[in-house]
Structures are given as C-alpha cells and as structure tokens.
Amino acid sequence: MxxxxxxxxIYHRYFKIPLETYFNTVSDFLDPWDERAYQHVVHQxxxxxxxxxxxxxxxxxxxxxxxxxxxxxxxxxxxxxxxxAPLS
Numbered sequence: 261m262x263x264x265x266x267x268x269x270i271y272h273r274y275f276k277i278p279l280e281t282y283f284n285t286v287s288d289f290l291d292p293w294d295e296r297a298y299q300h301v302v303h304q305x306x307x308x309x310x311x312x313x314x315x316x317x318x319x320x321x322x323x324x325x326x327x328x329x330x331x332x333x334x335x336x337x338x339x340x341x342x343x344x345a346p347l348s
Contacts, residue, residue, distance in 0.1 A: 268334040270316070275305060275329040282327045293320075302331040 277285075285304060286297040298318035306313055313333035321328045 267337050268314075269337050270332055270334050271313070273302065273306075273313075273331045273333050275302065275331070277301065277327050277329065279322065279325060279327055298329055298331070302329060302333070306333070 282301060283292060285301050286292045289297040289300070291297065295318055298320055299315045302315045302318055306315065311333075313335050316332035316334055318329055318331040320330075
C-alpha cells in the first residue's frame with residue numbers, strides 16, 4: 261500500500277428523528293425524500309456531536325411520527341505496515 265492510499269472503516273449509524281424536526285432540517289430541499297436530504301440531516305447530526313465521519317449512502321423508513329435513517333458513515337484509518345501491525 262502506498263503512503264497516499266487511504267483506508268476507510270465504515271459503520272452504520274441509526275437515527276430516529278421526529279418528523280417535525282426532520283422537515284425543519286430539510287426545509288431548503290425541494291424534495292425532502294431525496295437521499296441528499298437524508299445525507300444533510302445525518303451530516304447535521306454528526307456535526308452536533310463533533311463526529312468527523314463522512315456520510316455515504318442513507319436509507320430511510322418512516323411512520324406517522326418518526327423517520328428512521330440508516331447511514332453508512334466512513335472514517336479514515338491510518339495505514340500500517342502489516343509487519344508492524346499489533347497482535348490481536
């Protein structure tokens with residue numbers, strides 16, 4: 261691996277958001293059910309907690325009161341030489 265290569269660790273983050281809060285957050289979007297709107301909401305939530313993850317694909321489900329977002333969030337990790345990798 262070259263020193264310029266970046267490795268990403270991906271985690272799924274799950275969010276349960278009241279619909280009113282969701283609509284207030286995406287009020288600038290023409291289509292509140294567009295993936296870009298979902299990504300925006302997740303990005304805002306990550307910023308609030310000072311989480312520096314990179315938002316990827318986001319899936320949603322909703323009911324009468326909440327929207328549920330399942331977000332793939334990527335985190336860069338340091339590359340290490342396999343010979344120097346710690347034992348697990």
